[in-house]
Amino acid sequence: MARLALFLISSLSVYSHFILAAAAAPAGTSTYTNFVKSSCSAVQYPALCVQSLAVYASTIKQSPRQLAQTALAVSLARANSTRDFVARATKFRGLKAREYAAIKDCLEEMDDGLDQLAKSGKELKRAAASKGQDFRWHMSNVQTWVSAVLTDTSTCLDGYASAALDGRLKTSIRSRVLNVEQVTSNALALINRYASKP
Template sequence: MGRAILAWLILLSLAICPIKSNTIFLYKSCNKTLYPQLCYVYLSPFISRIGTSPRLLAQTALAATLSTTRSTSKNLTIYSRTHKITKRESGALQDCLEEISDSAYELHISMVEMGKVRSGSDFLFNMNSIETWVSAALTDDDTCTDGFSAKSMNGELKNVVRKQKLLATNGTMVFKTKWRYQHSMS
């Protein structure tokens, strides 16, 4: 009898305070990523939109990553125009911009693919396709900073790209642990 009352009270409190259940869902989901605090900071503004939907969480995580990737590209472009850098640094920066542009494209395609996912015979194909695109974006992010060996490029610029890489890693983990798992069980 006591357990039934407790269960009823919990259900009632969740109905009265849906934001709390959304917060718990996001908190638990972000705790499964490599960078939980970063995950929570970037996704908490969308908590009412996400609710407790693994699909919306995965879409929002990838959208936040794509937005940050595009912002990173703009910041790198501005940096290249406003800072005096050597010819070698300029080449490394141009290579990085190309990689970040590729990453943005691949994240965009992964979101398009996510919209195509339905249960059925193509499910695994679509899921693997999304993982492939996101993995390619992560590889591009890693490759971006390979040429950043000069002191000026190793600090400020690497930090800008690193933040974007961390978000991409989190977005991938949210996709794999929440949405893919939920859909593979249905």
């Protein structure tokens, strides 16, 4: 009982610390969060966009460039995590031949997608340091490569469309890949918006 009371007291202390920190946050934070929310209203998955990017509002501020870079970084992190999960799945025991083949194919698509996202991140930084035709050329590369990631995730999901593949593993892989597809779709929309700047 004493241990439970101590736990509750320490939990309340931590909770009140976060409440006070939030209250003491700079006045501009709500403005930055509103910028993220309004930007996310134009993407295909707005709720996911806000959920994945609002935590970075103080870094993004009101910069379309920083918003696009952050969205791309989130996509890369989710893709990397999903790729690791799919790689571990190839080692599961008792996989049927078709399941193993679908997982291996998906792993290849995720590897390709990761490569495209990593290239896109570097290219986006080059675009930020350029102007005019150079800016448009770098942004065109980013748009092409991020679009290719959407093709990769779609190909992976197609591999799991068969009714012959079923079960928790299929559901787990599909849900992770679908999340990568959705955050990447959002990132592309924000990249397109940044690319269209005057």
